[in-house]
Amino acid sequence: KNQVEQSPQSLIILEGKNCTLQCNYTVSPFSNLRWYKQDTGRGPVSLTIMTFSENTKSNGRYTATLDADTKQSSLHITASQLSDSASYICVVSDEYGNKLVFGAGTILRVKS
Amino acid sequence: KAGVTQTPRYLIKTRGQQVTLSCSPISGHRSVSWYQQTPGQGLQFLFEYFSETQRNKGNFPGRFSGRQFSNSRSEMNVSTLELGDSALYLCASSLDPAGSYEQYFGPGTRLTVT
Numbered sequence: 001k002n003q004v005e006q007s008p009q010s011l012i013i014l015e016g017k018n019c020t021l022q023c024n025y026t027v028s029p030f031s032n033l034r035w036y037k038q039d040t041g042r043g044p045v046s047l048t049i050m051t052f053s054e055n056t057k058s059n060g061r062y063t064a065t066l067d068a069d070t071k072q073s074s075l076h077i078t079a080s081q082l083s084d085s086a087s088y089i090c091v092v093s094d095e096y097g098n099k100l101v102f103g104a105g106t107i108l109r110v111k112s
Numbered sequence: 113k114a115g116v117t118q119t120p121r122y123l124i125k126t127r128g129q130q131v132t133l134s135c136s137p138i139s140g141h142r143s144v145s146w147y148q149q150t151p152g153q154g155l156q157f158l159f160e161y162f163s164e165t166q167r168n169k170g171n172f173p174g175r176f177s178g179r180q181f182s183n184s185r186s187e188m189n190v191s192t193l194e195l196g197d198s199a200l201y202l203c204a205s206s207l208d209p210a211g212s213y214e215q216y217f218g219p220g221t222r223l224t225v226t
Contacts (some may be wrong), residue, residue, distance in 0.1 A: 032211075032212075097209050102146075104154040
């Protein structure tokens with residue numbers, strides 16, 4: 001069964017610190033892997049989208065990495081800000097782009 | 113370019129009623145997907161429409177249905193509402209099939225069933 005598992009479920013960090021969120025998936029083969037940021041009560045916003053051939057992709061203070069061999073991805077947030085408090089969702093698309101498999105998300109809280 | 117819009121933003125219905133939610137995709141986008149999100153749950157895929165045809169469907173009962181019009185606007189309908197249908201319903205559009213192209217989400221419709 002195709003699954004996407006994210007860890008940790010939730011995380012609290014101090015403003016200015018870095019953090020890394022994990023995503024493990026079983027979707028194989030896959031077409032692309034995405035990270036979304038969702039603020040409470042709002043729609044998700046795309047941070048990065050990577051194909052199976054890409055290892056890393058950055059979007060400002062957000063850097064996503066992908067290891068297709070171990071089926072793992074991580075999202076690294078540098079110099080966190082209060083506005084980074086949100087849910088971060090990992091999504092994997094199957095090989096033919098027919099199905100998107102969503103992780104349950106990691107809830108990040110940045111405190112001052 | 114205008115983003116994805118959803119109407120209404122908030123809705124309160126009574127158990128047993130039906131509801132219709134609307135989604136207008138980004139201009140030029142042909143794919144519209146619908147998701148349900150409940151507290152503590154991840155995004156649950158409802159269905160995807162592409163060029164007026166249902167392309168994919170999630171594991172939801174037949175009470176949940178949708179359609180897409182020739183201008184790519186989409187509606188979803190929930191009949192015989194249950195308390196468990198209370199959720200944030202999100203619509204997302206993409207240029208072509210969602211699995212291959214980046215999706216852009218709307219702000220969602222918050223449905224409360226009493």
